[in-house]
Amino acid sequence: MAPVYENGVVREVEDEYLYDPAILERLDFAKSGVKFNPPISAAEPGAGLRIRPLSTRDYDRGFIKLLSQLTEVGDVSREQFLKRFHEMKQCPNTYFITVVEDTETANPEDSVIGAATLVVEQKFIHQCAVRGRLEDVVVNDTYRGKQLGKLIVTTITMLAREMNCYKISLDCKDKMIPYYESLGFTLEPGNSNYMTMRILKCSL
Numbered sequence: 001m002a003p004v005y006e007n008g009v010v011r012e013v014e015d016e017y018l019y020d021p022a023i024l025e026r027l028d029f030a031k032s033g034v035k036f037n038p039p040i041s042a043a044e045p046g047a048g049l050r051i052r053p054l055s056t057r058d059y060d061r062g063f064i065k066l067l068s069q070l071t072e073v074g075d076v077s078r079e080q081f082l083k084r085f086h087e088m089k090q091c092p093n094t095y096f097i098t099v100v101e102d103t104e105t106a107n108p109e110d111s112v113i114g115a116a117t118l119v120v121e122q123k124f125i126h127q128c129a130v131r132g133r134l135e136d137v138v139v140n141d142t143y144r145g146k147q148l149g150k151l152i153v154t155t156i157t158m159l160a161r162e163m164n165c166y167k168i169s170l171d172c173k174d175k176m177i178p179y180y181e182s183l184g185f186t187l188e189p190g191n192s193n194y195m196t197m198r199i200l201k202c203s204l
């Protein structure tokens with residue numbers, strides 16, 4: 001969000017969240033079946049860390065740069081970021097982009113150090129059920145190997161339970177299968193094909 005000037009002074013603009021942060025506080029990690037050593041959870045992610053919904057201010061905290069460690073992102077302007085943020089927010093109970101923030105880093109412009117998305121798809125089948133999709137999981141390379149990937153994926157799967165999704169699924173490269181298996185996902189026999197039709201020419 002562009003800085004707001006009042007009498008020539010820059011006023012701090014408040015965070016606006018993509019979804020209600022209180023949802024994260026009520027997730028019961030004991031029910032996740034995933035073991036953390038040392039024990040951490042969305043409510044208590046560890047010293048100097050915070051798990052929260054994506055904020056309008058995360059453009060200035062390195063969110064887009066972080067995504068470029070996952071795939072090609074392109075040159076996303078602040079205006080594009082905010083437009084997409086508000087488009088997502090206008091779809092209630094659908095987009096749950098969740099980030100890990102290092103609140104003590106010396107580089108606040110890179111303080112968003114992990115992210116993942118839950119998309120909740122509304123259905124007519126199964127009695128107008130909803131299903132979840134896990135998307136865009138990434139941890140900043142200097143923070144990897146510290147359970148943060150595990151923490152953010154578990155946060156998303158617990159969020160999917162909280163939103164009453166009847167299942168959550170993902171697609172990933174073959175080499176990531178053991179990783180997601182360790183977090184409770186399974187390849188269902190006869191039902192694990194992922195098919196694609198590329199529409200635009202790009203390396204995504």
Ligand SMILES: CC(C)(COP(=O)(O)OP(=O)(O)OC[C@H]1O[C@@H](n2cnc3c(N)ncnc32)[C@H](O)[C@@H]1OP(=O)(O)O)[C@@H](O)C(=O)NCCC(=O)NCCS
Binds near residue numbers: 137140173176179
């Ligand atoms: C995948 C990724 C999110 C993992 O983040 P991380 O914070 O390093 O993961 P964690 O520390 O929580 O790892 C948890 C466990 O998974 C293991 N693991 C990590 N990456 C793995 C991989 N590619 N394959 C198998 N196991 C893996 C770790 O060794 C660790 O095992 P342990 O608990 O026995 O020590 C991170 O490597 C990343 O951002 N990669 C680039 C983007 C990407 O590939 N995203 C996934 C797209 S589908």
